[in-house]
Amino acid sequence: MTIKLYGAAMSTCTARVLACLHETGAEFELVPVNLLNGEHKQPAFLAKNPFGQIPALEDGDLTLFESRSMSTYVAEKFKGSGGDLLRAQNLKEAALVKTWMEVESQQFSPAISPIFYQFYIVPMQGGSPNQAIIDENSEKLGKVLDVYEKKLGSTKYLAGDFYSLADLHHLSYIYYLMKTPSAKLINERPHVKAWWEDISSRPAFEKVASGLILGEK
Amino acid sequence: MVVKVYGPIMAACPQRVMACLLEKDVEFEIVHVDLEAEEHKTSDFLLRQPFGQVPAIEDGDFKLFESRAIIRYYAAKYEERGPNLLGNSLEGRALVDQWLEVEAHNFNDLVYTLVLQLVVLPRMGKHGDVVLARSCEQKLEKVFDIYEQRLSNATYLAGDSFTLADLSHLPGIRYLVNDAGMGHLVAERKHVNAWWEAISNRSAWKKLMKLVNY
Numbered sequence: 355m356t357i358k359l360y361g362a363a364m365s366t367c368t369a370r371v372l373a374c375l376h377e378t379g380a381e382f383e384l385v386p387v388n389l390l391n392g393e394h395k396q397p398a399f400l401a402k403n404p405f406g407q408i409p410a411l412e413d414g415d416l417t418l419f420e421s422r423s424m425s426t427y428v429a430e431k432f433k434g435s436g437g438d439l440l441r442a443q444n445l446k447e448a449a450l451v452k453t454w455m456e457v458e459s460q461q462f463s464p465a466i467s468p469i470f471y472q473f474y475i476v477p478m479q480g481g482s483p484n485q486a487i488i489d490e491n492s493e494k495l496g497k498v499l500d501v502y503e504k505k506l507g508s509t510k511y512l513a514g515d516f517y518s519l520a521d522l523h524h525l526s527y528i529y530y531l532m533k534t535p536s537a538k539l540i541n542e543r544p545h546v547k548a549w550w551e552d553i554s555s556r557p558a559f560e561k562v563a564s565g566l567i568l569g570e571k
Numbered sequence: 572m573v574v575k576v577y578g579p580i581m582a583a584c585p586q587r588v589m590a591c592l593l594e595k596d597v598e599f600e601i602v603h604v605d606l607e608a609e610e611h612k613t614s615d616f617l618l619r620q621p622f623g624q625v626p627a628i629e630d631g632d633f634k635l636f637e638s639r640a641i642i643r644y645y646a647a648k649y650e651e652r653g654p655n656l657l658g659n660s661l662e663g664r665a666l667v668d669q670w671l672e673v674e675a676h677n678f679n680d681l682v683y684t685l686v687l688q689l690v691v692l693p694r695m696g697k698h699g700d701v702v703l704a705r706s707c708e709q710k711l712e713k714v715f716d717i718y719e720q721r722l723s724n725a726t727y728l729a730g731d732s733f734t735l736a737d738l739s740h741l742p743g744i745r746y747l748v749n750d751a752g753m754g755h756l757v758a759e760r761k762h763v764n765a766w767w768e769a770i771s772n773r774s775a776w777k778k779l780m781k782l783v784n785y
Contacts, residue, residue: 404717405677416662420672427665449635449644456637459675461622501621 357382357428360402361409362389363565366470367421368409369526372565374425376558377439377522378432422459422523429519434558439519447514454512454520457498465495466527473534474568492536499539499546506545511553521553529554529566574599577616578625579606580783583683583742584638585626589782590738591642593775594656595649639671642735656735663730670728670736674743677714681707682743690750708753715756715763722762726769737770745771749785 359375359382361368368384375382387393387408395406402410403419410417411424413431418424429439441447468491472483505512512520528550531537540550553559574592576599578585585601592599604610604625612623619627620636627636635641646656658664685707688699721728728736744767747753757767770776 404720405673416665418665418669420669420676423665423668423672426668427661430661430664445644445648446633448647449633449640452640452643453635453637456640457622459672460637464680498622504621 355414358385358412359383359409359424360385360387360399360411362387363562364568365389365408366467366526366530367407369529369562369566370421370523371409371411371424371428372562373522373525373559374428374439374519376561377434377556378428379434380428380432422455425519425523426455437516439517439522441513441516441518447516450513451518451520454518455523457512458520458523461498461501462495462524463527465491465498466531469495469534469536470527470530473536474530477569488536492539495536496539499543502549503543503545506549511549517553517556521549525553525559525562526566529563530568533569572631575602575629576600577602577619577627577629578604582606582625583746584624586742586745586779586783587638587739588626588628588641588645589779590741590776591645591656591735593778594738594773595645595653597645597649639675639739642738646735654733656733656738658729658734666729667734667736670734671739673728674736674739678711678740679743681711681714682747685711685753686743686746686751689752690746708756711747711753711756715760718766719760719763722766727766733770733773737766741770741776 357375357380359368359371361371361384363369363372363384363386372384387399389408393399394403394408399410400406402412402417405419407419409421409424410419411427412418413427416427418427426440430442433439439451441451469488472488476483502512509515511517528540532540532550541547554563574597576585576588576592578588578601580586580589580601580603589599589601604616606625610616611620611625616627617623619629619634622636624636626638626641627634628641635644642656650657656667658667685704688701688704688707690699692699718728725731727733728740744757748757748767757763
């Protein structure tokens, strides 16, 4: 049975799940959801995600929403040649993966997503990026990345010396950030920069990156 | 070895962890962190939690932060003991995760902002932004409508039994109902109300309420 992922390849949250699907080698089909037509707010989609957000996932009888629960499910069900993205065999390593997944979710994402919104979504709606919002959130993101810089000075990846779902969850947002002036937040921090270069050069991510075309003319 | 939970007992995120430890009958000790004195921003505390937030835990040599990661760890470590908070199958676990994510992304920020404006700032002698609180309340109405629909099809968020997904909501809803005057959000929805009655009457949660002295 092939997994169906409902979403848009250029969307950060859909790409989070795509990265995991490619990394684990799971068979799947991407079913596009037309955001411009408001398809995600129509009853058929709301039946999959009552919050009216992409992505959603179907695997046989199971329907899931929330990208991070989807990637966790995929990582648990399928283990690709890269090994276990969740480190399930070792309870403490698994806890560290979950901790840094929470950090991405609670610290990193709230700071980067307003920056992404100003650079990519506002222009699509005919507006101009609000520099005050960018500056305020760049400061917050900088403080978060200072913590990452310190952590990545002692371990190769966020949860330890192994690549995990915690690192993967950052890929799509940072990819888009690197095309903006705010890329300096990453480039100015040598360990963070090295980590980014490592995780973004994984073949599984390169397949996802080709779909991250927001902002391109 | 007793688990040390660092944080004030009144704060929602430490309560999330303590509720889980009580469900699993894990002995713990609260190490108070004085937020008003900015103890959570001292260099000593930042070694425990580099983002300067509560809670953090110390279990022998093992240290963790992020309340939702901590509860997942203990629910897994003591899977065989007490209620199964994680789900019985891969699919069951995915549904628990899904609703934990909903709590984290669609629910928590609204509750946090509302409680900050209506409860915390006034307690500190400052003015809360009532307009902002009202906007959070309106968004929470929509979120609770979705919960109402879900809970009309299942007794608990992830299915037939109480799991981390329900537990994670306990501290925030208590603040809404008891401190922020937002009880109507729960009381006006038949299934949400029944769910809240069930989860807030669990003996582990009642033990925590006694510990906090509410």
